[in-house]
Amino acid sequence: MAERLHDQQFALSRHLRDPSAHPPPPGIEERRLAIYRDLFFNNIEGLLAGNFPVIRQTLGDDAWRRLVRQFYANHRSHTPLFPEIAREFIRFLEGRAPDPDTPWLRELAHYEWVELALQIADDAVPAHDPDGDLLAGVPVVSPFAWALAYQWPVHRIGPDYRPASPPDAPTCLLVRRGADHQVRFSALSPLVYRLIELLGERRRSGAEALRQLADEAGVDDVPAFIEQGAAMLARMRQEGTLSGTDPAAAP
16 A cells, blocks of 8 residues: 555656656546646746746746746755755756857856855854954955856846857956845956955965965066055955954964
């Protein structure tokens, strides 16, 4: 009996996920099957539409529902948690062959997912001195400030802009969650993106990071570059990208 019930449940679940490929178990009224099919699919589609509104608008209703149908039918999620469904959708896109009509789709999905991911992030804030010397000390990058680089201009893609080829320069963005728990996006220059990357790679003073950045950029007047960089570090602390300095590495 238990084995038969398991087989029936498995047949039903396969049918609900992909009714075009799997018949339902016998003995279930079609009217009831249709209710379950619509209920399950619409729940997932509605959840994803809320997470990826730009993709939905850019693809249009028909193409969007086809994409969600493929995800619903073929992807095997790593978690049943609803807040993680958006991340599962990205895994699905990463695992399928890129569509030449939407070559930017994976990056756009990641860009849209970041806002939700940062809203629910619960990373512990490292110990820090909020007033520490950012040049002599080791700056601490906030766990709620993410520097991101994309091949495509994801912040511009939408129904009226569907680029066929990526620009020459990458799109660098800072995504930051403030004390009010609001997530804000801002553009970054490649130089500032690299500075945040250097500060997050390992324990190094602000001056060391700026010197390495100057060396990578081929800067001639290093002292002037560091002076300008110190002002940049101060602005980054003021806006919350830097929490302060590591008290364990105090000069």
